[in-house]
Amino acid sequence: MVKNKSTTIHIVLLLLVIAVFIWSVIKPAGYLIWTMEVLPAVVVLIIAIATYNKFRLTTLSYIIIAILSIIMFIGGHYTYSKVPLFNWIKDYFDLNRNHYDRFGHFLKGLFAIVIREIILRKTPLTKGPWLFAITLSISLAIGALYEILEWLASKVSQGGKASTEFLGTQGDIWDAQWDMSLTLVGSILALLIFSKLHNKLLRKKHESK
Template sequence: MIHIILLLIVITVFIWSAIRPVRYFNWTLEVLPAVTILIIAITTYSKFRLTTLSYFIIAILSIMMFIGGHYTFPKVPLFNWIKDYFDLKRNDYDRFGHFLKGLLAIVIREILIRRSPLTKGIWLYTVTLSITLAISALYEIIEWLGSVIIKGGKVSEDFLGTQGDVWDTQWDMFLSFIGAILALLTFSNLHTKQLRKKISGPNNFNR
């Protein structure tokens, strides 16, 4: 039941996001990764059902992408208010989003535990963090390629989201990495409990 509720919430936000966004081309670029992940999660639900925590994370990240797609990441109103109130130099919704993307480490952890020989320990954490960081770097490459193909203009500027910071790409990857570390430190025990309930059989789950 909780999974259906999460899906309905995500679909509702998606529909809202698609109604008169700042630019539909920007919106398409921003929401496409989330829509792709959602399609994969839905189509594999019956054959490879994840834990509720993993679905909750996928829902949070999807909603974050839909909000960014609607307003464009550099112009999300709440973070514009934070920028003005604290006299900041930039709208930090994009960086907040990259920090949240570190939560993907939990989903990656689950896939590794259930589909690889890795057991609980240093190698599981190392490979999980490495894959999370690789996904973050790949996303930055896609943003760069998209901007090169678009060749400038407001669409390219808003999609890349650097806001004049030459170190924006490095900040984004660093924040995803920190978010992944904190996610593993904070949620691994809860995740393990949910996995123990889900995984059964002659070998049981003892990772």
């Protein structure tokens, strides 16, 4: 019964993500920048779907993957520096930039829970300080890798419009450092807030086998 309920939730999440994906691909700001922005989410989704029967994650992990995918699809549709809601926030609070990119990198810290699950289920590592430290390190490494890929895309395309929008610095020379710092903060908060719930879901998953 619990398994059927979980499967239903997973299907609903998938349908929601597909709906946002379809909306995202309809008349985006540019198809090249759209592809660059949504590709990481599409790759993760393909892996999650392909491994669903052999290595089914907890519902919490799938919710996180769905949220992050939607965040990236929205960013791909408008470009991260032009998301309307955050343009309104920028104008209303007289900010110097659109902060959707920063918001997205902060939320990417949630992925630490997915990393934590894979480590717990696929390695001998158990709960404790080392799990926290290694999960945090991998999360930050992924964030840093993303910044390197953004920089490489800019170099390869020699500063074209798509690469400039993909890089999304909005004139801030410390943008990469801000992005990585926010991912780090988001990861720490995700682990502190959701680890107990995650442990409970992992126990239920183990008991249902």
